Amino acid sequence: MNRRDALGVLAAAAARPLMGAPARPTFGVEGDRFVLNGKPWVIRSGEMHYARVPREYWRDRMRKMRAMGLNTLCMYSFWNLHEPRPGEFDFTGNLDIAAFIRTAQEEGLWVIVRPGPYSCAEWEFGGYPSWLFKDPDIKVRTTDPRFLEPAGRYLKRLVKEVAPLQITRGGPVILAQVENEYGSFGKDKEYLNAIRKMLVDGGLEITLYTSDGSLDYMLSGGTLPDLLSVVNFGGDPREEFANFAKFRKGVPLMCGEYWVGWFDHWGEQHHTGDNKVHLDGLNWMLERNISFNLYMVHGGTSFGPMAGANFDKVYQPDITSYDYDSPIDEAGRPAKKFAAYRAVIEKHLLPGEVIPELPAPLPMIEIPRFELKESAPLLPEMQPVLTADKPQTFESIGLDYGFVLYETPITAAGAGKLRVEGLHDYAVVMQGTRVLGRLDRRLEQDSLAVELHAGEPLRILVENMGRINFGLKLMEDRKGILGAVTLNGEELHGWSMSPYQIGKLRKLAFAKRAEAAPAFWRGTFALAAAADTYLDTQGWGKGYVWVNSHCLGRRWKIGPQQTLYCPKQFLKRGVNEVVVLDLEDGGARTLAGVKDPVWANT
Numbered sequence: 001m002n003r004r005d006a007l008g009v010l011a012a013a014a015a016r017p018l019m020g021a022p023a024r025p026t027f028g029v030e031g032d033r034f035v036l037n038g039k040p041w042v043i044r045s046g047e048m049h050y051a052r053v054p055r056e057y058w059r060d061r062m063r064k065m066r067a068m069g070l071n072t073l074c075m076y077s078f079w080n081l082h083e084p085r086p087g088e089f090d091f092t093g094n095l096d097i098a099a100f101i102r103t104a105q106e107e108g109l110w111v112i113v114r115p116g117p118y119s120c121a122e123w124e125f126g127g128y129p130s131w132l133f134k135d136p137d138i139k140v141r142t143t144d145p146r147f148l149e150p151a152g153r154y155l156k157r158l159v160k161e162v163a164p165l166q167i168t169r170g171g172p173v174i175l176a177q178v179e180n181e182y183g184s185f186g187k188d189k190e191y192l193n194a195i196r197k198m199l200v201d202g203g204l205e206i207t208l209y210t211s212d213g214s215l216d217y218m219l220s221g222g223t224l225p226d227l228l229s230v231v232n233f234g235g236d237p238r239e240e241f242a243n244f245a246k247f248r249k250g251v252p253l254m255c256g257e258y259w260v261g262w263f264d265h266w267g268e269q270h271h272t273g274d275n276k277v278h279l280d281g282l283n284w285m286l287e288r289n290i291s292f293n294l295y296m297v298h299g300g301t302s303f304g305p306m307a308g309a310n311f312d313k314v315y316q317p318d319i320t321s322y323d324y325d326s327p328i329d330e331a332g333r334p335a336k337k338f339a340a341y342r343a344v345i346e347k348h349l350l351p352g353e354v355i356p357e358l359p360a361p362l363p364m365i366e367i368p369r370f371e372l373k374e375s376a377p378l379l380p381e382m383q384p385v386l387t388a389d390k391p392q393t394f395e396s397i398g399l400d401y402g403f404v405l406y407e408t409p410i411t412a413a414g415a416g417k418l419r420v421e422g423l424h425d426y427a428v429v430m431q432g433t434r435v436l437g438r439l440d441r442r443l444e445q446d447s448l449a450v451e452l453h454a455g456e457p458l459r460i461l462v463e464n465m466g467r468i469n470f471g472l473k474l475m476e477d478r479k480g481i482l483g484a485v486t487l488n489g490e491e492l493h494g495w496s497m498s499p500y501q502i503g504k505l506r507k508l509a510f511a512k513r514a515e516a517a518p519a520f521w522r523g524t525f526a527l528a529a530a531a532d533t534y535l536d537t538q539g540w541g542k543g544y545v546w547v548n549s550h551c552l553g554r555r556w557k558i559g560p561q562q563t564l565y566c567p568k569q570f571l572k573r574g575v576n577e578v579v580v581l582d583l584e585d586g587g588a589r590t591l592a593g594v595k596d597p598v599w600a601n602t
Contacts, residue, residue: 027167027174034252045072046297050100053300054569062107067358069345073104074112074293076119080129098161105172114177117151122263122318124306125467133395143191152198159202166206183212183222211256214243234259237281257295261325265316270560270599272325275337286348299324304551305401305502308469315441317465319561320553365531367593372523375515376508382498391481402502406460408495413454419447421483425465432456505546517585530571534563539588543581559601
């Protein structure tokens with residue numbers, strides 16, 4: 001038996017006093033406490049999302065959770081991944097949530113599921129599939145039947161994966177959340193009850209709960225009177241639970257999300273949390289047998305185009321990394337705060353309970369700097385799929401993520417102010433291949449001075465930087481050009497729309513030449529053995545990176561993220577291929593692999 005297998009046995013053995021001897025364990029609520037197998041029990045949970053961690057690393061991360069003293073794993077599901085097209089479901093590979101839950105059980109962890117259908121989680125559109133927006137009048141997250149019908153179809157299929165793994169059927173799933181922080185959004189009880197009914201009708205028979213902030217309007221709007229209610233916060237729990245006590249008494253207390261770090265937006269500073277506040281808060285909760293869920297215990301990565309966005313006065317797109325300043329970092333390594341959390345938890349174990357030791361660390365490698373010598377232009381890869389008098393949205397032409405090239409003929413020379421109304425989210429404005437300027441929704445830019453020549457088309461390349469995942473703005477965050485394009489106040493008509501989907505990389509016609517952005521660049525490097533690394537992308541402009549056709553995610557020179565996590569599973573022994581799409585031509589044409597992330601703003 002190797003060290004990793006031995007640690008797995010220890011973890012499972014350590015969990016047996018918690019998991020219990022009965023063939024069919026029991027979990028529920030009795031008065032003001034949770035009860036597991038007839039005994040009072042405190043949930044010590046950590047949040048981790050299957051889609052943000054390579055499947056081959058699920059077990060490694062779970063063992064590190066156990067080694068920190070946690071007994072439960074909390075997880076969201078993401079509708080847009082599982083139903084990328086209406087009626088087409090995918091629960092395979094990295095989306096096999098049943099396998100994720102079974103692995104947690106094998107590692108001695110109970111499981112809390114958060115099926116949504118809304119997830120938030122700094123995930124694209126809060127987990128909603130973009131095809132919902134193809135209907136121009138749909139009202140997501142409401143009782144609109146155009147929303148409830150597909151939501152019900154999805155939840156029915158999702159619960160089919162989860163139901164056999166409930167504790168009532170011998171599995172590890174003890175709790176399921178109804179919707180998600182709905183009180184921050186609305187107060188429609190008919191809608192909340194509709195979601196609950198979908199989950200119950202689908203086959204959930206375990207304890208259901210709602211999770212909201214502790215402010216009055218959040219609790220009054222987001223809870224149901226006959227369901228367990230928990231609160232989310234990141235500060236001192238004394239005040240938060242004092243607020244909650246005004247709302248409900250005599251119920252189990254739990255922090256459904258204890259924010260031990262925070263996420264980052266492009267162009268802002270990298271967040272690091274106040275560890276003392278969280279450690280003191282954790283100790284205070286454990287002294288009072290209050291349950292908790294650390295958000296995030298391990299954040300991972302929003303690979304590809306899956307990072308979402310917020311809106312607080314301005315549009316705020318999220319970075320690719322979901323490191324979250326978590327106790328287990330993006331690459332799965334114990335952060336400096338890990339030992340401190342373990343020490344606090346270890347003071348409050350059950351009699352006879354033992355925390356297993358940490359698994360052996362996973363290796364990280366450096367990759368010497370290498371050149372990307374070949375390039376291919378982006379625009380020839382984009383072919384029109386629709387022509388219309390006015391610009392059309394991404395959703396209207398069936399594009400989820402990536403770019404649309406908007407093109408209109410210019411028959412007479414002219415100069416002046418070009419305005420793009422409703423730009424969502426970032427644009428490179430060109431005439432032919434000549435770049436006239438760039439527009440950034442974050443900065444509320446929608447116009448620039450241009451000089452146009454006759455005979456060459458005006459081109460506006462628009463990127464979706466992530467649909468809003470929180471607040472009322474998510475109801476309207478369609479992508480592309482949502483309004484008119486005008487030159488000196490006169491509307492331009494007659495547009496063609498050409499999409500480029502970000503995801504699996506198309507076969508490109510690379511050559512040894514010096515293309516100007518927007519363009520793809522390709523290079524290779526050789527490895528004697530594969531292991532995790534961070535690709536250092538400093539010096540590049542803005543775009544995406546693929547390694548052996550795996551999309552690592554977005555990168556942008558403005559930071560704070562200057563490296564992209566590349567797991568071992570995306571690499572191979574021998575020659576590896578890297579492709580970079582650069583929209584801003586940062587000047588560099590080299591990359592390197594480093595062992596630690598780089599955080600910097602430019």
